[in-house]
Amino acid sequence: MKPLLDTWQFWALLSAGFAALTAIFAKIGVGPIDSDLATFLRTLVVLALLAVILTLTGGWRSPGAIPPRAALFLVLSGFATGASWLCYFRALKLGDAARVAPIDKLSVVLVAVFGVVFLGETLTLPNWLGVGLIAAGAVLVAWRV
Template identity: 40%
Template sequence: MSWLIYGLLSALFASFVAILGKIGIQNVDSNVATAVRAVVMAVATLLFITFNGTIGHIREISMRPLLFIILSGLAGAASWMFYFGALQQASASKVAPIDRLSIVFTLVLAALFLKEKVNLGMVAGCALIVIGSVLIVKA
């Protein structure tokens, strides 16, 4: 599968996170819900790599990549905690567009830390994302 199909499937399933999470956190502490979600994700991921035969590759990860994978996991956990906290206080249709501002943050951080090139089209796209997010939240 191409990166675009993976990306679209990621976006589709991310929308389910908002909808199912919003339903699931009713009368449940958002931090507890996030912990349950994390356990389910860990088990599902371990099952996936077991069945596709790549679980043995875990031992092949050297220290530097492992450090950054761990840091990425911590950032993801923080993101989930704040996401579910926001869902508990606001509608999914308002939280999701704000969460998607991560696209803008990612572009800026990728330019700064990964030295990825930024062009006018990317800046314009980010501006439209910000405008769109503001319009959705204010609607």
């Protein structure tokens, strides 16, 4: 049996917990300032934290050691992340965190669809049912009656 720290499930649950804290902390922090400035400040903290982690773990590598295809897709991922964060912080500035976050998590649904269409991944009927339930749940949580 694998140690807990070596499982994707452990790290995914931690990610979900930190993402939830991100929404709460960001909603409080973005209130009195421009959402783009809030995103910038958050990004600086992420950069500093990653620099510390890479230094402590010896993870720094020469940019030339990164295969060009990998670099291209990581750059594209960076652009997508930046756009996502800008939109997320703007949404938090304008809406309730408890309703913004579930709509943001429709990304789970999109990842499932994109994984099938672009990466050739396969999902079974129960998997698709789960995807549908996630979509329905996000809409119901965000619905204002």
